[in-house]
Each structure stands twice: as C-alpha cells, then as structure tokens.
Amino acid sequence: MTPLDGALWLVRHGFAVFPADHPGLERCGGIGKGHDPATCTDRGKHPCVPFTRAHTLDEDQVHRTFGDRLRNVGVAIGAVDGPDGGHLLVVDSDRPGAIEDAAGAFGYRHTPTMRVTTAKGHHDYYWTPGSLQLGNSLGALRGKFDGDVRGPRGYVIGPGSVHATGVLYEVVDAEQPPVPAPAWLLTALQTPAAPAAPRPAAEGSAPRGGSLARLIAFVLASRVGERNGRLYWAAQKAFQHARAAQMDARAVADALRDAATRIGLSTAEAEHTITSAYNSRNAQ
Numbered sequence: 001m002t003p004l005d006g007a008l009w010l011v012r013h014g015f016a017v018f019p020a021d022h023p024g025l026e027r028c029g030g031i032g033k034g035h036d037p038a039t040c041t042d043r044g045k046h047p048c049v050p051f052t053r054a055h056t057l058d059e060d061q062v063h064r065t066f067g068d069r070l071r072n073v074g075v076a077i078g079a080v081d082g083p084d085g086g087h088l089l090v091v092d093s094d095r096p097g098a099i100e101d102a103a104g105a106f107g108y109r110h111t112p113t114m115r116v117t118t119a120k121g122h123h124d125y126y127w128t129p130g131s132l133q134l135g136n137s138l139g140a141l142r143g144k145f146d147g148d149v150r151g152p153r154g155y156v157i158g159p160g161s162v163h164a165t166g167v168l169y170e171v172v173d174a175e176q177p178p179v180p181a182p183a184w185l186l187t188a189l190q191t192p193a194a195p196a197a198p199r200p201a202a203e204g205s206a207p208r209g210g211s212l213a214r215l216i217a218f219v220l221a222s223r224v225g226e227r228n229g230r231l232y233w234a235a236q237k238a239f240q241h242a243r244a245a246q247m248d249a250r251a252v253a254d255a256l257r258d259a260a261t262r263i264g265l266s267t268a269e270a271e272h273t274i275t276s277a278y279n280s281r282n283a284q
C-alpha cells in the first residue's frame with residue numbers, strides 16, 4: 001500500500017486527509033512554526049499544510065496531492081462528523097496491547113474498532129458523542145496508558161504512510177469501521193488528570209453537575225444504609241446525562257452496577273435500583 005492507496009482508502013471511508021512529511025524527502029516537508037526542516041528529528045509526521053483548513057475528501061484532489069509526490073497521509077481528526085454528529089477520537093497506543101492493558105486496569109475489556117498499526121503500536125479510531133468536547137488530554141488514563149489520545153483539534157498519520165524506521169502504517173481490517181467509544185474510556189478522559197482526594201459526601205448532599213465520573217464517585221462514597229438511595233439518585237442523573245450526551249444507556253448502567261457491587265450491593269439489588277431509576281420520570 002502506497003500513501004496514495006492509503007489516502008484513497010481513507011477518503012472513500014469518509015476520512016479527510018492532507019499531505020504530511022515523508023521520510024524519503026531530503027528535508028522535512030513540515031511547515032510548523034519554530035520548526036527547521038533541515039534539522040527536523042521527527043521525520044514523516046509533520047503536516048505540509050495548515051491541516052485544520054487544508055484537508056480534503058475529494059478523490060481527484062487526493063490523486064493530485066499524493067499521485068506523483070512523496071508525501072505521507074495525515075488524517076484531520078476534526079474534519080469529519082460521525083453518525084449522529086459525533087466526533088472522531090484516535091487512541092494512540094505506543095506499544096501493542098497498551099489500550100487493552102489500560103482497559104483492564106479500569107476493570108473493562110478493550111472495545112475493538114477500526115485499527116491502524118504504527119511503528120510502535122496502533123491507532124484505534126472511535127466515535128465520541130458530539131456534545132463532548134474532548135481534547136488531547138489523557139485524564140484518568142495518565143500513568144495507566146502507554147500512549148496518547150487525539151481529539152478533533154489534532155491529526156494522526158494514516159495508513160499507507162511510511163515511518164522514519166521504514167515501518168508502514170497499515171489498516172488491520174479494512175471492513176471494520178470506527179465504533180462508539182466505550183463509556184469507561186469517555187469517563188476516564190473527562191476525569192481531571194490529578195483529582196483531589198474525593199471529599200466524603202455529607203449526609204443527603206449531592207455532587208454538583210452531572211458528569212458520569214462524579215456520579216460514580218458519589219455512588220462509591222455511599223455508606224451502608226444510604227447505598228440504594230444514592231445509587232437511585234445518581235442513576236437518574238446519569239441516564240439524563242447519557243441521553244443528553246448520546247451515550248449508550250447500557251454502558252452507563254454497566255458502570256453504575258460495577259460501582260454498586262463495589263460498595264457491597266448485590267448485582268440483583270443494584271440491577272433493580274438502576275432499572276427503577278432508568279424507568280423513572282426524572283431520568284427521561
């Protein structure tokens with residue numbers, strides 16, 4: 001697969017592309033500020049154009065850009081909307097299995113999605129709800145994940161490109177499109193990187209705002225005697241939040257059930273409370 005092949009595959013699958021430096025060029029083709037093309041030490045990765053504006057979904061343009069010139073393929077992450085107006089998020093594992101291990105550290109299984117292998121690991125492409133503003137911050141993944149995430153203001157090097165080591169970027173399964181990012185991952189990315197120690201919630205108090213991470217923390221801080229009440233309240237808010245953020249309600253229910261069983265409620269009891277909350281008017 002050449003960069004042209006990769007770029008054509010990308011635009012045919014709805015991803016906007018732009019030219020990036022190719023390690024075969026004598027000097028870096030990158031245009032970054034404060035960047036000297038002659039002494040660049042991170043070859044094959046730098047955008048040759050202002051990619052947030054200069055990207056394309058047009059096949060003729062792709063032929064002109066990649067057909068007879070040595071260029072790697074950049075993917076402009078923020079240039080396309082997914083199903084239901086969602087944004088693209090790319091999880092960049094710096095070694096094979098890094099995101100699988102991070103998922104395990106949070107008590108979840110990795111959710112398989114569109115994957116591109118890189119020189120060191122792989123890129124996993126996910127859709128995130130359009131209402132979420134995710135940046136490049138790792139949030140709670142910091143220290144638990146060997147890699148990075150790239151949100152709508154970023155880019156990644158795409159399939160068909162060549163790494164400075166000579167390794168090709170390759171699509172693992174050309175039939176696998178991006179899937180919605182799992183709730184645990186969205187929650188982790190929205191959690192501040194270095195959270196203050198959780199404040200014990202006072203009797204009858206409730207967390208401000210409605211983010212899932214705060215609601216889960218609220219459930220986890222419950223004492224015996226208040227667990228079901230707090231779970232019910234948090235579940236109502238969480239389902240409201242999920243509806244607004246177009247998150248999968250089942251994933252939210254899973255996260256709530258997980259928290260509830262960790263504070264000692266039985267699975268059946270947790271299930272009953274969560275289902276009641278889901279069916280209540282306040283959750284609609």
Ligand SMILES: [Zn+2]
Binds near residue numbers: 037042046
């Ligand atoms: Zn460069």
